[in-house]
Amino acid sequence: MSIPKEPRQLMINIMYLVLTALLALNVSAEIFNAFKVVEKGLKKSNTVLDENNSHLPPEIAKLARKKDELAKYAERTKPVQELSSDFSDYVDGLVNYMIDETGGYLEDGTPKGYKDKDITTFYLVHEDNGDELEERMKGLEEQFLQYIDPEDQERMAKEINIEVDESWKESDKKSWAEFNFAHMPLLATMPIFEKIKNDVKSAESTVLNYLMSKVGGEDIVFDNYQVVMQAKKGYVIKGEPFEADFFLSTSASSSSNTKIDIAVNGSTVPVRDGVASYRAPTSSTGVKELNASVTVTNPVTGEKNTYSNSFTYEVGERSASVSADKMNVLYVGVDNPLSITAAGISSNELQVSASGSGIKLSKTGTGKYNATVSQQGEAKITLSGGGLAPTTYDFRTKIIPDPIPTLSGQHGGSMGNGEFKAQRGLFAELQNFDFDARCQVLSYTLFRIPKPGTGDPVASANNGGTYSGNTQxxxxxxxxxxxxxxxxxxxxxxxxxxxxxxxxxxxxIK
Incomplete structure (x- = not known):
C-alpha cells in the first residue's frame, strides 16, 4: 500500500517558510506570533516523521530473516537512523546555543531574545557556523546514498534531495549563511532550522522505505494525516492578495500514486506535488475563515478518506501612521500635536524626520510629538528604522484663519445699554479652532450714530483692542x-x- 508522495516531496511546500521568515523581518508583532505557530507545526511534522521512521527498522529486520542475503539491508537501518539523528542533534545544538546566549526562555516557551538579530549574525555568519551547516548539508546526500545499492544510486539521488538554496548567488550577499541568517531575528531562523531537519528526516524515510522494498516489504500507508495551511503572510494589508498553500502533512514513499483532491470553502483548488496554492482578494479588513478539506484516494484499494480543518487569517490596515491630533493640517505659529505609531517596531528604533515649510519636530512622550511650521505650503513626515521601509506622510501647512471681532462674546446684533457700556474693548475671536492661539486687535475706527433727531455721527480712531479716551x-x-x-x-x-x-x-443699543 502507499500514500501521496515521499516525505521530501510532501513537505517541499515548507520552503515557503524561508520567504515568510525574510518578509517577517520588517512587519508587525503579529507575525512574530505566527513564527511560533509555524515552528510548532513543523515540529509536529518532524515528530510524526520520527515516529513513522522508528517503525520501519523492526519490520525490515523481520522480513530480512527470510533470506541470508537480505541481512545486509537490515544492518543498514541503524547507521541511516544515526546519520539523521546526529545531524538533528547538531542543528538543535546551534539553536540551543543562541537561545542560551540571549537569556533562555520566557514563561510561555518563547526565547527571551526572539527579536535579537546580533546573535544570529555573529554566531552563524561571523563565526562561520552557518558555513559549517551548509557544508554538512551538502555532504549528507552522499552519506545517505552509501546505504543504497550502486545500481539504484542514480535513481535514488533524485529522491534524496537535501536542498541547499543557491539563490543567494544572485544577491549581493557573500555566502549562503549571510543570505539566510544575517540580521535575522532569532525567532525568524527557528522555522528555517526545523525545515532543514525536516529535509533530513524525509531523506531518512526515503532510504528506510527503499530498504523495506529490497526485503520484499510493501510501502507503508501512514494514517496520521493533518491538513496544514502555510500562508505567505499571516497578516496582510487591505488591497494586497492573501496567498496560502494547503497540504497534507504526512510521510510517503517515492513510488506513491495516491490521488489527492483539495477544496477550500467548497471550491476545488488545483493540486501540484501534493500542494494546493490558494489566492483570494482582500477587499475588507478583519478576521477571515477558510474551511479546507483533503480527500485521499488509496491507489491500491480505491478507498477514499476526507480530512477537514478550519483556518483563520487577519486582514488589516498598514500599521505605521502619522496623524494630527487636532486637525488634518499643520498651522503656522502654533504647536501642532501629532501621534506617530508603527506596530512591531521599538520606539528606540523608529526614526522620524520632517521636511518642508520650515517644519520642526519635538518629542513630548511615547508616540507623541509637536510640530511647528513657519510658512504655508506642504510638509512631509517620514518614518523609517527597525526594518520599516521609509514611509512618507504629506501635510498641508496654513496660516491661522481670520478671527472675527467680538464684543462681550457677540459678533454684532442688539445689546443692552448697561452691558454695552460695561465692556472695556474689542476682541478677536478664533471660532472652531482647537489650538491655543490668541489674536490681537491692532486698531479700528468706532462710529456712533445717535438715534434720529438727537445728534450727528461721531467717529474715534482707536489703537489696540482696549478703548482709548475718546473711544471710551x-x-x-x-x-x-x-x-x-x-x-x-x-x-x-x-x-x-x-x-x-x-x-x-x-x-x-437696546
Missing part, C-alpha cells in the same frame, strides 16, 4: 436706539507676518 467717551454716551459701528478692524494672529483687516461689526 463715545461708549459712555450710548443710549437706546443708538448704533455703533467698529469699522476697519485690524488684527494680528500668531504666525502672521503683518496684521490684516477682518471687517466690520455693528451693534444696536
Amino acid at each position: 467717551n463715545l461708549i459712555s454716551k450710548a443710549s437706546p436706539q443708538d448704533r455703533y459701528f467698529f469699522e476697519d478692524v485690524r488684527v494680528k494672529c500668531p504666525g502672521w507676518p503683518v496684521g490684516k483687516n477682518v471687517g466690520t461689526v455693528s451693534f444696536k
